[in-house]
Structures are given as C-alpha cells and as structure tokens.
Amino acid sequence: MLVEPARRCAMIEALRREGARGTWLALLGELASLAGPGLQLLSHCERPWCSATFSGARHGFRLSFEGIEAVSAGEAFIAALPDHEFQVRGRLVADATITAAEHDLMAGPRLTIVADLLVLDES
Numbered sequence: 754m755l756v757e758p759a760r761r762c763a764m765i766e767a768l769r770r771e772g773a774r775g776t777w778l779a780l781l782g783e784l785a786s787l788a789g790p791g792l793q794l795l796s797h798c799e800r801p802w803c804s805a806t807f808s809g810a811r812h813g814f815r816l817s818f819e820g821i822e823a824v825s826a827g828e829a830f831i832a833a834l835p836d837h838e839f840q841v842r843g844r845l846v847a848d849a850t851i852t853a854a855e856h857d858l859m860a861g862p863r864l865t866i867v868a869d870l871l872v873l874d875e876s
Contacts, residue, residue, distance in 0.1 A: 779841045780812055780870060787837055788830040791823025792816055795865070802871060809844070809873035813852075818864040824856070827864040834868060845873045 777797055785792055795815040802811045818827030831851050839846035853867040 776810070776841060776844055776872060777812055779844075780839070780846075780872070781814070783837070783839050783841065784814060784816070784868065787833060788816070788818070789823075789826045791818045791820065791826045792830075793819065807847075807873045809847075809871065812870045812872055814868045814870070816866050816868060818866075819861065821862050824862045824864045827866065831866065839870075841872070843875050845875055847871045847873050 777799055781794060781797070793816065795817050796813075797815075798813045799810050802809050816827075818824050818830075831854060834849050834851060837849060839849070848869075848871040850869050851866055852869045853865075855865045857863040857865070
C-alpha cells in the first residue's frame with residue numbers, strides 16, 4: 754500500500770473513527786505515529802503464535818522511507834522501536850524488533866525495513 758502521507762494518516766483516522774480497526778491496523782497506527790510522515794507500508798503479514806501460557810500473533814510489517822529526511826526518520830524509528838510502549842486495546846506487544854534493514858542509494862535515498870512484532874492477547 755503506497756499512499757501519500759497526508760492521505761494515509763487521514764485514512765487511518767477514518768478507520769479509527771468508524772471502529773473498523775483490527776489489531777494490525779492499531780499496530781500500523783502506532784508505527785505511523787512513531788515513524789512520522791515519511792513512512793510507507795509495503796506489506797503486512799500475520800501468523801498465529803502460542804506458548805504453553807500465552808497466545809497471540811506475530812505481525813510482520815515491511816516499511817519504506819524515501820528521501821533524505823524520511824531515511825533519517827527511519828533510522829530514528831529503528832532506534833526507538835524496541836523501547837516503544839504500544840497502546841493496543843486488549844493486546845500486549847511483548848517484543849518489537851527490526852529483522853531487516855536495507856539502504857538503497859541508487860534510486861534516491863531509500864530505507865526499507867522489516868519490523869516484527871509479537872502481540873499477545875491479554876485475556
């Protein structure tokens with residue numbers, strides 16, 4: 754989903770108001786708030802996860818930052834993500850890590866990252 758930043762934020766806000774937001778969209782909203790306006794969502798995947806005592810899901814987000822300012826914001830995002838306290842109703846983000854990061858200077862400055870989030874059900 755490549756959406757210009759202003760339209761993307763308006764789209765996320767509209768979904769929040771309509772109550773149509775699932776866990777992945779709540780996570781995307783948190784990531785967008787943390788990253789700033791240069792964030793572009795390339796893909797998302799979700800797979801169930803459980804242990805002997807917890808259940809939830811792993812969410813993978815492939816994100817892109819294009820342009821000098823956005824790449825700088827992306828690097829700050831990488832540093833801030835592991836300590837970010839997510840606010841997702843009924844869920845606990847137990848782990849948030851960057852599993853891949855790639856800089857591309859040939860097509861203009863671009864940073865593509867993969868963020869992996871382990872989200873546990875609180876119930």
